[in-house]
Amino acid sequence: MPISAATNELGHLTIGGCDTVKLAEEFGTPLWVIDEATVRQSARACLEGLSSYGDARALYAGKAFLCLTMCRLAQQMGMGLDVVSEGELYTAAKAYFPPELTYMHGNNKSQSEIDAGLAYGLNIVIDGMSEAQMVIARAAALGKRASALVRVTPGVEPDTHEHIKTGQHASKFGVPLEGVPEIVRFLTEHHNEIDLRGLHAHIGSQGQELEPFLQIIDILGDLVLDLCQEQNFVLRQLDVGGGLGITYTEEDKPAPIYTWASEIAQRVKRVFTARSLDLPQLLVEPGRSIIGTAGVTLYRAGHSKSVANNIQYLALDGGMADNPRPITYQAKYTACVANRMKDSFSENRLTLVGRYCESGDIIIREAHVRASTGDLVGIFATGAYSYSQASNYNRTPRPACVLVADGKAEIIIERENNDDLIRHDRIPKRLS
Numbered sequence: 228m229p230i231s232a233a234t235n236e237l238g239h240l241t242i243g244g245c246d247t248v249k250l251a252e253e254f255g256t257p258l259w260v261i262d263e264a265t266v267r268q269s270a271r272a273c274l275e276g277l278s279s280y281g282d283a284r285a286l287y288a289g290k291a292f293l294c295l296t297m298c299r300l301a302q303q304m305g306m307g308l309d310v311v312s313e314g315e316l317y318t319a320a321k322a323y324f325p326p327e328l329t330y331m332h333g334n335n336k337s338q339s340e341i342d343a344g345l346a347y348g349l350n351i352v353i354d355g356m357s358e359a360q361m362v363i364a365r366a367a368a369l370g371k372r373a374s375a376l377v378r379v380t381p382g383v384e385p386d387t388h389e390h391i392k393t394g395q396h397a398s399k400f401g402v403p404l405e406g407v408p409e410i411v412r413f414l415t416e417h418h419n420e421i422d423l424r425g426l427h428a429h430i431g432s433q434g435q436e437l438e439p440f441l442q443i444i445d446i447l448g449d450l451v452l453d454l455c456q457e458q459n460f461v462l463r464q465l466d467v468g469g470g471l472g473i474t475y476t477e478e479d480k481p482a483p484i485y486t487w488a489s490e491i492a493q494r495v496k497r498v499f500t501a502r503s504l505d506l507p508q509l510l511v512e513p514g515r516s517i518i519g520t521a522g523v524t525l526y527r528a529g530h531s532k533s534v535a536n537n538i539q540y541l542a543l544d545g546g547m548a549d550n551p552r553p554i555t556y557q558a559k560y561t562a563c564v565a566n567r568m569k570d571s572f573s574e575n576r577l578t579l580v581g582r583y584c585e586s587g588d589i590i591i592r593e594a595h596v597r598a599s600t601g602d603l604v605g606i607f608a609t610g611a612y613s614y615s616q617a618s619n620y621n622r623t624p625r626p627a628c629v630l631v632a633d634g635k636a637e638i639i640i641e642r643e644n645n646d647d648l649i650r651h652d653r654i655p656k657r658l659s
């Protein structure tokens with residue numbers, strides 16, 4: 228739940244001091260609600276966890292949820308920013324996000340994305356040899372010098388779903404450990420075009436155990452020692468990625484973000500000191516753990532149905548188009564009845580389904596909520612990877628998103644309308 232979540236005298240869920248029933252009336256449903264206090268608290272806890280390190284920075288991973296307001300919040304909170312596309316970079320640029328604090332990721336950056344990154348003056352996280360060649364060529368052509376990190380595949384797996392693991396052997400992301408000396412040598416030779424500052428690794432998302440996050444530091448420490456001994460390579464930045472999980476259901480028990488950050492900071496100090504290596508600037512890239520629990524999606528319950536095997540369906544007015552996580556990787560959520568918080572728990576199980584034309588469009592398979600037609604259903608922890616993965620499936624406009632704080636709700640992303648859906652449609656002359 229967002230930290231500001233409460234129940235008011237009417238029995239309604241409030242977030243950021245705003246009655247969610249009123250939010251639904253004013254802004255419609257589905258509605259993404261983001262609690263500013265939760266975002267700020269998560270960011271603060273992360274930065275406090277890193278504070279013992281000295282030179283450390285947290286970069287907000289924009290892929291979790293990015294819009295102009297989120298860029299502003301990240302900047303205000305003293306974070307840098309990760310972007311993975313020209314669109315995310317455009318958003319950052321429009322919010323005047325400082326280029327030197329912006330890092331560009333991606334396993335298949337196009338020439339146009341690399342050019343945009345070079346023009347902006349951000350840091351490029353190089354994903355492989357052919358990309359390294361492209362960055363060098365484009366930097367030379369544009370008369371720029373690219374600040375860069377190399378993404379390493381450390382061969383470490385977090386305890387998470389297959390689709391969101393990234394650091395395992397044979398991952399599509401990064402350079403395998405054995406290939407790192409070659410790419411580092413190559414980039415160092417091209418120092419006129421590339422300022423190679425360091426290494427990066429990210430093992431995956433929604434990890435709960437701390438150990439895999441710490442294991443990559445040991446691996447990177449050994450790698451840096453080899454690079455130092457063999458090539459005199461001096462590591463100035465070490466980016467150990469993001470990936471800390473959040474609590475979606477009672478089964479999830481991730482480490483608190485403060486602990487995650489401070490354990491990482493201590494381990495980097497220990498590993499580098501033990502190898503007599505200078506401490507690099509430490510970077511971490513949390514996304515989900517900053518924005519995830521800040522978000523709640525409000526849906527209006529529509530038709531219900533009882534079918535075979537005692538299954539009770541209640542259909543909501545959104546689903547896989549505003550939150551593809553359940554259909555994509557069987558993500559689990561917790562629901563509430565926002566207009567009737569006090570007796571919304573039920574021993575009976577309700578299957579909350581979406582409104583889209585796929586049988587897999589199930590938001591929660593067995594929800595313990597006493598909800599019925601007309602109720603306002605809240606789904607917790609939808610701040611990360613819902614809006615950012617949303618689509619217009621079945622030609623439905625994407626919902627609005629409001630930021631709530633101190634009893635005020637402000638639109639940060641407008642609801643799309645039907646005109647938005649046909650804005651880019653064209654009819655060939657012969658058919659008109």
Ligand SMILES: Cc1ncc(COP(=O)(O)O)c(C=O)c1O
Pocket residue numbers: 288290291309332393429431432433468469470471512513514515516611
């Ligand atoms: C390179 C990189 N950094 C950071 C993140 C953020 O991960 P999370 O939102 O799990 O913290 C991701 C997520 O995929 C990523 O690919």
